[in-house]
Amino acid sequence: MKMRNILAIFVLFCGAPSMRAGGNSSEKVEGDKVWSVACQQCHNRPNPASYSNAQWDVIMHHMRVRGNLTGMEARAVLEFIKDAK
Numbered sequence: 001m002k003m004r005n006i007l008a009i010f011v012l013f014c015g016a017p018s019m020r021a022g023g024n025s026s027e028k029v030e031g032d033k034v035w036s037v038a039c040q041q042c043h044n045r046p047n048p049a050s051y052s053n054a055q056w057d058v059i060m061h062h063m064r065v066r067g068n069l070t071g072m073e074a075r076a077v078l079e080f081i082k083d084a085k
């Protein structure tokens, strides 16, 4: 399952000891975590205020593919960005 792979990547990147095997898959995806882990693999994180909400919608379509994010993660990041402005 895709979600598992992404969790595995998180564990790999942060060595997160808090990841428990058989964790609750209905757990809320946290946009700020995806943002700081996934979006930083390729470039520094841009300032949320640098783009309008409409621009972020388009950017996330592109970066979701690049970062191999699930729809849930992409939406969570988008929410985080819009809240952070």
Ligand code: HEC
Binding pocket: 035, 038, 039, 040, 041, 042, 043, 046, 059, 062, 063, 064, 066, 067, 068, 069, 077
């Ligand atoms: C696999 C690498 C990769 C990942 C992961 C990635 N990006 Fe990017 N990003 C790029 C590259 C390459 C560019 C420049 C080329 C382009 O605009 O397509 C870019 C450009 C951008 C831009 C500038 C777009 C513009 O039109 O000026 C923004 C904003 C951005 N990324 C945000 C994000 C966010 C938010 C995430 C996390 C969800 C993310 N990126 C994840 C590779 C990546």
